[in-house]
Each structure stands twice: as C-alpha cells, then as structure tokens.
Amino acid sequence: MKKLAYCIYKEFKILIRDKAALAIMFLMPMALVFIVTIIQDSTFRSVNETSVPLLFVDKDKDSLSENLEKALEQTHFFEVIKKEISVEETKKLVASGKYLIGIVVAENTSKKLRVKASDKISKLFSQTNAVTDTSALNIQLFFDPITKQSFKTSISGAIDRIVSAIEMQSMGNVLTEQLKESATPGSSSVTFDTRPLVTTVQEYATTSETTLVPNATQHNVPAWTMFAMFFICIPLSGNIIREREDGSAFRLLTMPGSYLTVLMGKISMYLMISLLQFVLMLCVGIYVLPMLGLSALQVGHNLITLFIVSLSAGLAATGFGLLIGTVANSQDQAALFGAVSVVILAAIGGVWIPTFVMPAVMKNISAISPLNWGLEAFYGVFLRGLALSGIIFQVIKLLLFFVACVSGAYFYQVKKRMS
C-alpha cells in the first residue's frame, strides 16, 4: 500500500508539471463541450425560431395562397419572403442557395380548389355519378440541393399538413354553403366546424419520476465527457513509453516486488484525473453553459449511480491507455493510434451521431465500442433518470473492458520479457 501511495504521488508530481498533458486532459474537452453544445443548440434554435428562409411566389393571389402564407408565418419555422417572379427564376434562386425552400402557388389554384370541393360535395348530395376532374392540384416546392433528406422530409410534412388543413377548410366552406341552401327557411344557421378533431400531445417518455429535459446540454456534456475520458489514453500511454525509453521502467522492473504496483499507481492517478475531468465537465454544464445562454445541465437525483458510471468509464479509459502504452513501440505510435482509435470508437459509439440513426451494420458495430457503453449509461442517468439496475450491463461491460486491458498489458509485458 505504501509503495502504491509513492507511485501515485510520483505520477501526480510528473503530471502537474506537464502542461501539454494537462491541456489535453482538461482544456480540450471543455472547449469541445462549449463549441459542440453552442453549435447544436443554435441549430436546434434555427429550426424553431423563424430563420429558415422561404421564398414564396404567389401567382394565385386568392384564399389558398393567402391562407398558406399566413399558416407558414404562424409556424415560426420560416422566414417567408414574397416575390413576384417566374417558376424558373424561383428555381434559380433556390438552386443558388439564397433560399432553402421555394414555394410557387400557380394561378387560379384557389379557384380550382373551390370547383373541386364543390364538385365533391355536390356529388355527395346529389348521389350522381357525373364524371369530374380527379387530378390533384399541385403546389410546387423547390429545395436547396444542400438540404438534408431528414430536414426536407420534415419541412415537406409541415407544408403538407398546412395544405391539407386549407383543403379541409375549403371543403368545409362549400359544405356549409350547401347545407345552408338545403336548410328550411327559419332554421338556425348551419356551420361546418373545420377545426381538427385529433391533435397530438408530445412528451418525452420516462419510467421514473424524473424532471430531466432532453436538450443539447443534456446530450453533449455526457458525450464529450466520455470522449475526454478516453483521450486520457494519449498522456497515459506517452507516460508509460517515456518511462520505458528513458530506462526508468528498466530500473523499476529490476526492483523487488511486482511491477503491477507501478501500473496500479498510474491507473489510480489517471483514474483520479478522469473523475476530475468528469466533475469539471459537470460544473461547466451546470454553471458555465447557462452563462452563454444555453440550458443548464440537470444532474438528476441518482448521484451514486452517476459516480459508479463515471468510475467504471474512467477505469475503462485508463485500462485502454495502459494497453496502448504497453503494446506501442514509440510515443508517436501511441499518440497516433490513441487519437485515431478514440475518434473511431467515439464515432461508432454514437458520440457524434446517435446510434439509432445508424444503419443496422453500424448499430451492431457500435455495440463493441466502450464509448457507446459509457454513453448509454450516462444517457440512462442524464436523460432517462434510471437507477443503477437500469444501466448495470453497461457498467459491467466497462469494468470487464478494464480488466481485459490491464490483464492484456500485464501478460504482454511478461511474455515479452520472458520469451
């Protein structure tokens, strides 16, 4: 125990004098959380706060185009800009990227809609089989080629809903007129209520009493904390290789006692660092991000579970660093492999893109990333409000990964020396 304490103290002294390693371990993750949260938060806001530029070309100048324009403005999704231009000019402006969406309502669309609605209602009342025009009326939508499919789908859906409501309104108006005409004189006035009968009520599903609200902060702080924790493999592996290159490891290996004590000293020190990183990131989420106008991180009430998750994630990260430091031949090799492997594990683990939008193959691959296990465990606590029992499998996987890495490093070294 005493030797372990000396090893930890030695690592502490070396680390606090290594400015570059401190920057990698503390400043880089903080910068990542700031930048990514601000970007994601502003993206989220842009969709919700009237900033998608929409070119509206009204050739109809009647009820349908007027209602459509009004409805688009009321959504607060779009910044509606009206122009008196041709269809070709509309296409050109959208293609140039000046507008994300262009809408052209052709001449007499309202008139045609009224005729079609009238025909349909009349047919209903007269029970005739008269042949009417069954072709649909078109409202032309143009999208900027850079628009992502998911965004295009959601915008088209929103516009379709508006158009359907207008269509329904128009049918309702005709029906009201027809009913008025067929009603006996002196009866009370007839009005067809076109307000929707069914609306959707949205809320995040949760099985606990949590009041946690998913937002950019709740997603990004745990994601980038995991990323930062695993980046500890670079200074840790560098430390191990430096010790090997300058002969210190040679000297330590010639001393009585197990070299495992020296390794445990490194693991303990770097585990403390990763826990400190975690606390620092929580503080950034709770206190600093709100100063920048972002949502504050809500930690929830499962603090012990949160500690267990961060401890197991920290152990997995230090174990990974230890393995890289043992197997790599040089500091350059360890730094390159460490950085690239963490980026790959983060990418497949869902740090940047959530795993649920990944193709099936990638979803299966993401299940082998320790960053994914840690992230899922953190999301369980931060977003789902789960207790330890709800994330126990992720915690066990992280701990097993740590044991596998340390055993691998130890036996690799023993085998190398004794072969």
Added chain:
Amino acid sequence: MSQCLANIQEVSKQYKNVARPAVNSVSLCIEQQSIFGLLGPNGAGKTTLISMLCGLFKPSSGKILINGFDTVSQSNDAKTCIGVVPQEIALYAKLTAWENLMFLGQMYGIETNELKKRIKENLSILGLEENMHQQVQTFSGGMKRRVNLIAGILHLPKLLILDEPTVGVDLQSKMAIIDHLKKLNKDNEMTIFYTSHHLHEAEDFCSHIAIIDEGKIITHGKTLDLIDSNDCKTIEDVYLKITGNRFRD
C-alpha cells in the same frame, strides 16, 4: 578461491527471428567484493547478459544465481540483492533529484529517515547537494549520471550492476563516479559488475575482466593476469589482440 556472489552457469539467450544467439553458453563467477568488468564490442551481448543478470530477461538455457537465488524461479529474492545503474539516465526528468531518489528509495522499501540520510550523504559526496531541488531536466550530462548512480546504490545492494556508468561525462564527473564506486566496494563490501568501452578506465578500476564477443566469453580472469598471459602492456592491447579490428555493427 572466493565465493561467487553471481554465478552464471552455461547461460544462452536466443531472440526470435535472429540467427545467432545474443549470449552463447556463458559461464562466469563474479566473486564477492570483486570489481568485475565485462568488455566487448557493440552488439557483443553485454546488455543482454546484464538484463538476464537483473532478472529482466529469462535465459533460453542455463541459469543465473545471485547470492544463491535463481533469477527466474526466485526472482524477488535475487532482486533484493542487486542494484542497477542503467546506461540510460533512468530518472524522471520533471522530478527534482531529491524527488527521484526519494521515490526510488521508497520503492526499495528503505525507511524514510534512513533514506533521507543516505540521499543527503550521497548527494554531498558527488557534489550535488546544492542542486538537489532542481528538476533533473535542467542538469548537465555529468550531474544526471551522478544522480543515476546514487539511485542504484541507495539500498546498499550486495551486487551493483553498472552499464557504462561514465559514458558521455567529463573527466571530473568520471573521477567522482569511479572514486565513489571504489569506496563502496571497499567500505560496504559491494561487489561491482561493470561494462564500459573505456578500456583504460576498466583496467584501472576492475579487479577482474571478461571479454565477450559475438555472445561468447573469449577470455576472463584477473586484470593483471590477463595482460601478462597475453603478453600485452595494457587491457586495450589484450582487447584488440582478441577481438581484432573488424566492425561488429
């Protein structure tokens, strides 16, 4: 004949994918309180032999006993008897000389007050007292070598193994190191196993010398006996006579 503190018995080391063994059937007896010099060209097998002596590498065949303990099966007991001064400056550059020595001494399990006393004593003898609270990375080559030496002797080992302890240092540092080693050998009955390319230094310093080439011990014996039996004037002459002028690396 004095008792062997280190007994190297028919030791060979064969690395994977290398045709020639790095060490080939080496047998040596390093007598108690002797200063044993192992000389040889680059790639002769000196460092491999030292690594096996320290229990770091397992011999492919043969065995090494240190104070009667097998370096493989009783590695912990064997390690308690040795102190090592590697060729590299095996110190933490960002720690001070004091911090380095305190850490290494504590890893040997030396009691703190005794350790502090030994560190102060050694730093004083080797002229480093005033610099003990400076980071090692600010030291000159000679100063680093002297701290490197102290790190290997703090626990007063029975057998001190030195791999080129004076390489790249000025004459003053070299003399300080050699004098201190001679004192340790005499006053503390410390057996010294030493490798070097400085043949004059080895001749002056070592009571016994072995010359190794291509993994094999070519000759060994008491320093003066080797010079006489080869009809030479110096160890350098003996060395050149035996190993020739051919490059080995």
